[in-house]
Amino acid sequence: MRSDIKRVAVQLWLTLRFPLVSIVAGLLVGAILILIAGKSPIIAYTALFQGSFGGVDKIGETLFKMTPILLTGLSFSIAFRTGLFNIGGEGQFLAGAITAIITGWFFQDLPHLILILIMLISAIIAGGAWASIAGILKAKMGIHEVITTIMLNYTALYLVNYIVRAVMNPQILMGTKAEAHTVSLPDVARLTKLKDVFEIFGRSSVHTGIFIAIGCALFMYFILFKTTVGYELRAGGLSPDAAEYGGIKKSKNIIMAMGISGGLAGLAGAVNVMGITYYVAQSSTTPGYGFDGIAVGLVGGLHPIGNIASSFLFGILSNGARRMQLEGIPKEVIAIIQGVIIVFIASQYIIKIVYKKKKEKEIKREKLRAEQGNEGEVQ
Amino acid sequence: MSYVVEMKKITKVFPGIIANDDIDFHLKKGEIHVLLGENGAGKTTLMNILYGLYQPTSGEICINGEVVNIKDPNMAIQHGIGMVHQHFMLIKPFTVAENIILGNEPVTHKGIQLDMKKAIQNVERISKEFGLKVDATAKIQDLSVGIQQRVEILKALYRGADILILDEPTAVLTPQEIDELGIIIRKLADEGKSIILITHKLKEVMAMSDRVTVIRRGKMINSLDTKTTNTDDLAEMMVGRKVKMEVDKQNKESGEVIFSVKGLKVKDNRGLDAVKGVDFDVRAGEVLSIAGVDGNGQTELIEAITGLREIVSGQVHLDGIDIKNFTTREIMKSGVSHIPEDRHKRGLVLENSLAENMILGYHHQMPFSKNGIINYEKVHEHAKILIKEFDVRTPDENVKAGSLSGGNQQKAIIAREMYKNPRLLIAAQPTRGLDVGSIEFVHKKIIESRDNNQAVLLVSLELDEVMNLADRIAVIYDGKIMDTIDAKDASEKQLGILMAGGDRKVSANMNSKGMSHDEK
Numbered sequence: 001m002r003s004d005i006k007r008v009a010v011q012l013w014l015t016l017r018f019p020l021v022s023i024v025a026g027l028l029v030g031a032i033l034i035l036i037a038g039k040s041p042i043i044a045y046t047a048l049f050q051g052s053f054g055g056v057d058k059i060g061e062t063l064f065k066m067t068p069i070l071l072t073g074l075s076f077s078i079a080f081r082t083g084l085f086n087i088g089g090e091g092q093f094l095a096g097a098i099t100a101i102i103t104g105w106f107f108q109d110l111p112h113l114i115l116i117l118i119m120l121i122s123a124i125i126a127g128g129a130w131a132s133i134a135g136i137l138k139a140k141m142g143i144h145e146v147i148t149t150i151m152l153n154y155t156a157l158y159l160v161n162y163i164v165r166a167v168m169n170p171q172i173l174m175g176t177k178a179e180a181h182t183v184s185l186p187d188v189a190r191l192t193k194l195k196d197v198f199e200i201f202g203r204s205s206v207h208t209g210i211f212i213a214i215g216c217a218l219f220m221y222f223i224l225f226k227t228t229v230g231y232e233l234r235a236g237g238l239s240p241d242a243a244e245y246g247g248i249k250k251s252k253n254i255i256m257a258m259g260i261s262g263g264l265a266g267l268a269g270a271v272n273v274m275g276i277t278y279y280v281a282q283s284s285t286t287p288g289y290g291f292d293g294i295a296v297g298l299v300g301g302l303h304p305i306g307n308i309a310s311s312f313l314f315g316i317l318s319n320g321a322r323r324m325q326l327e328g329i330p331k332e333v334i335a336i337i338q339g340v341i342i343v344f345i346a347s348q349y350i351i352k353i354v355y356k357k358k359k360e361k362e363i364k365r366e367k368l369r370a371e372q373g374n375e376g377e378v379q
Numbered sequence: 380m381s382y383v384v385e386m387k388k389i390t391k392v393f394p395g396i397i398a399n400d401d402i403d404f405h406l407k408k409g410e411i412h413v414l415l416g417e418n419g420a421g422k423t424t425l426m427n428i429l430y431g432l433y434q435p436t437s438g439e440i441c442i443n444g445e446v447v448n449i450k451d452p453n454m455a456i457q458h459g460i461g462m463v464h465q466h467f468m469l470i471k472p473f474t475v476a477e478n479i480i481l482g483n484e485p486v487t488h489k490g491i492q493l494d495m496k497k498a499i500q501n502v503e504r505i506s507k508e509f510g511l512k513v514d515a516t517a518k519i520q521d522l523s524v525g526i527q528q529r530v531e532i533l534k535a536l537y538r539g540a541d542i543l544i545l546d547e548p549t550a551v552l553t554p555q556e557i558d559e560l561g562i563i564i565r566k567l568a569d570e571g572k573s574i575i576l577i578t579h580k581l582k583e584v585m586a587m588s589d590r591v592t593v594i595r596r597g598k599m600i601n602s603l604d605t606k607t608t609n610t611d612d613l614a615e616m617m618v619g620r621k622v623k624m625e626v627d628k629q630n631k632e633s634g635e636v637i638f639s640v641k642g643l644k645v646k647d648n649r650g651l652d653a654v655k656g657v658d659f660d661v662r663a664g665e666v667l668s669i670a671g672v673d674g675n676g677q678t679e680l681i682e683a684i685t686g687l688r689e690i691v692s693g694q695v696h697l698d699g700i701d702i703k704n705f706t707t708r709e710i711m712k713s714g715v716s717h718i719p720e721d722r723h724k725r726g727l728v729l730e731n732s733l734a735e736n737m738i739l740g741y742h743h744q745m746p747f748s749k750n751g752i753i754n755y756e757k758v759h760e761h762a763k764i765l766i767k768e769f770d771v772r773t774p775d776e777n778v779k780a781g782s783l784s785g786g787n788q789q790k791a792i793i794a795r796e797m798y799k800n801p802r803l804l805i806a807a808q809p810t811r812g813l814d815v816g817s818i819e820f821v822h823k824k825i826i827e828s829r830d831n832n833q834a835v836l837l838v839s840l841e842l843d844e845v846m847n848l849a850d851r852i853a854v855i856y857d858g859k860i861m862d863t864i865d866a867k868d869a870s871e872k873q874l875g876i877l878m879a880g881g882d883r884k885v886s887a888n889m890n891s892k893g894m895s896h897d898e899k
Contacts, residue, residue, distance in 0.1 A: 007777075226752055226753055226755070227748075227751050227752050227753060228742055228743045228748045228751050228752075228753055229751060231735065231742050231753060232742075234728075234731065235728045235731065235735075235739065238728045238729070238730045238731060239724070239727075239728045239729065239730070241721075241724045241725050242724065242725050242726065242727055242728045242739065243728070244687060244707065244725075245685075245687065245707070245717070245719055245725040245726065245739075245740070246707075246739040246740040246742070247686075247706065247707040247708030247711055247740050248708075249706070
């Protein structure tokens with residue numbers, strides 16, 4: 001057990017060392033910008049961290065911000081590990097959100113816990129099914145998932161807009177006047193806010209969705225690293241040919257990975273709708289959580305546990321931004337810091353090349369050492 | 380005697396290790412000089428120093444008697460040193476001429492437009508001058524590997540190289556292409572070029588070189604005229620102990636037919652017929668070897684019978700059961716083990732740990748997993764056993780498979796595949812790119828498998844290997860089996876003719892008359 005923990009720690013360090021460098025770089029660039037703006041970076045970052053950590057309610061708000069992006073981050077990571085670039089998180093998120101509204105509305109007579117469970121599961125299925133369209137197209141016809149998932153984002157957006165107007169609108173379901181959003185979820189279909197249970201959370205919006213998200217991260221860790229499914233997904237992502245040789249079906253792998261990935265994004269949509277918005281509004285753009293998930297996934301080193309850390313970081317940044325604004329520092333600085341972090345992560349191969357060179361030398365050294373160690377030995 | 384290259388007391392220290400230890404290396408003008416050593420012996424490091432990729436820790440280099448300091452490959456080129464890497468640096472959609480002139484393009488008198496006509500003329504001129512026939516207007520992607528290598532050599536010559544370093548030039552070539560390469564470099568040497576071959580293949584040393592320098596574990600062991608030595612002595616110098624080049628193989632009655640293929644037809648990736656109706660049987664306790672030049676349908680054949688490629692028509696039986704429509708997993712389950720020809724692409728997930736690789740293909744079976752949950756304790760236990768039993772040299776089972784040497788990667792695959800105790804063992808080019816010590820090991824294991832009454836199907840491009848291991852040899856050419864002969868009765872000449880698509884009767888005749896296959 002102890003060696004297990006040690007291995008996870010080593011794994012985490014290996015996957016997180018590039019992201020950590022990137023975060024430091026992002027903060028440094030941010031500091032320079034703040035200086036240029038004529039403000040003190042120390043005051044700015046103090047405000048940032050006070051805004052995110054200065055009290056349980058502040059932490060609660062940070063946790064609230066990280067909830068949906070942790071799930072979409074996991075969604076992206078799982079697909080990416082299988083060699084698929086799922087940028088359809090937006091569409092799958094919407095599919096999950098609207099499904100949660102539909103089931104939450106029509107089954108609202110059921111007891112709270114059962115209803116919540118049905119809503120979550122139906123959203124997972126909806127998101128998974130939506131992503132599987134791209135999965136099947138890729139597996140059976142070789143159509144690249146980047147193309148299909150992007151297009152399915154728009155399909156989902158306009159389909160949801162249609163449902164908002166023509167199916168789930170208060171005008172249709174309750175006979176009130178037409179709205180640009182769906183009916184609101186009844187109380188029974190909402191996730192509990194932590195502040196309603198523990199006063200200490202003050203006015204923060206954090207809800208039980210955070211437990212669902214963290215639970216999913218742990219579950220995905222288990223799936224990826226402890227089960228045959230995870231073994232096959234990872235093998236397929238790292239080396240499709242070797243996986244095929246090992247009797248792993250490519251097409252099955254692709255469809256499954258897209259299904260799981262879409263399920264997680266769908267869950268993110270449901271959790272968001274059940275935890276905070278309570279309805280889905282008509283929109284001209286996709287919500288953005290799916291795209292944020294790409295950044296979270298990459299910064300988290302595509303590791304489920306790393307995703308918890310990276311979504312927390314993004315939570316800190318977006319929550320602390322408000323406090324920074326009070327200090328007269330434009331909140332755009334935060335967007336720039338985020339951008340710099342992502343650019344660094346994306347160009348991490350530069351750092352990797354340096355590491356790789358170093359490692360190659362190490363391997364050479366080890367080889368020579370092994371050979372020297374075996375001097376005179378007869379096989 | 381004057382030398383074109385003198386490397387004196389070269390020492391290269393990497394942090395914690397001495398890769399080259401006080402090595403002296405001398406190259407005479409117009410000679411072909413082999414740098415011989417096992418993988419990791421330090422021969423490539425030494426040549427990288429000469430080519431300016433590394434700086435020596437101590438020691439000096441003289442080119443044509445002058446002490447030089449080669450800081451980078453550009454300086455090496457200025458000193459007339461050219462290097463042909465093992466993996467070609469060619470742009471595939473470009474033509475031969477475009478590739479050769481790259482970085483040194485002739486321009487029209489206006490000085491801005493590429494003078495393609497002149498480029499082609501230049502290429503044709505040097506191609507003629509050195510007798511390296513190529514079509515200057517052909518695209519690289521349409522050329523065979525042997526011709527591509529020729530283009531690489533021309534590229535070096537075009538840049539004015541007088542000293543050519545060829546890094547493992549035969550690793551990617553077929554037997555015929557190796558012969559052609561031998562002729563080419565001999566001609567270049569006659570023209571006054573000095574050539575360094577980096578290799579670990581002993582036969583080539585004897586066939587191609589004038590002199591040989593042996594390096595072992597970073598130290599120069601010996602430098603001698605090829606004429607005065609033989610493969611056994613060289614092998615001993617290279618490995619540091621006596622090596623058996625031939626495999627101990629007892630005569631053995633083969634048993635019942637385990638695996639049979641009838642009328643097998645398979646298409647390649649482009650949808651063209653690759654295997655055109657192949658029949659063969661493999662019996663218990665025998666090695667049937669499929670010999671042939673690369674690209675005659677071997678890859679497609681193996682992929683088809685292991686479920687990795689669709690079978691167009693024909694029958695495949697294992698123990699009397701029709702496995703034609705089985706998936707790869709089902710085929711493995713019915714007792715087929717497969718050592719794939721490309722261990723990097725197929726055999727291992729390089730980024731995964733050695734332990735995880737050791738269960739690839741039976742990760743879903745007891746005792747490694749139950750109800751879809753992998754028991755990593757068992758997996759590690761299993762890996763440790765295999766590492767010990769098959770002598771895989773690795774720090775532990777947690778390292779990435781990609782960090783092992785080629786020989787040890789192959790040992791890991793063989794361990795995994797043989798531990799299953801299969802009915803049929805398919806070994807596709809099992810010793811490709813391995814050093815002498817590892818080849819010896821692999822051969823021993825294949826014979827062990829045969830002696831355990833398993834059926835062994837060996838596909839190899841190395842004629843020596845085929846002759847050494849096989850009980851029967853089926854020669855494949857253009858997707859068809861030309862003939863199947865008892866290994867006892869087979870001669871290299873006869874096989875050579877069959878491999879080139881020659882008629883079987885003619886080949887038998889020729890064999891009896893002792894004519895060489897060049898005269899076919």
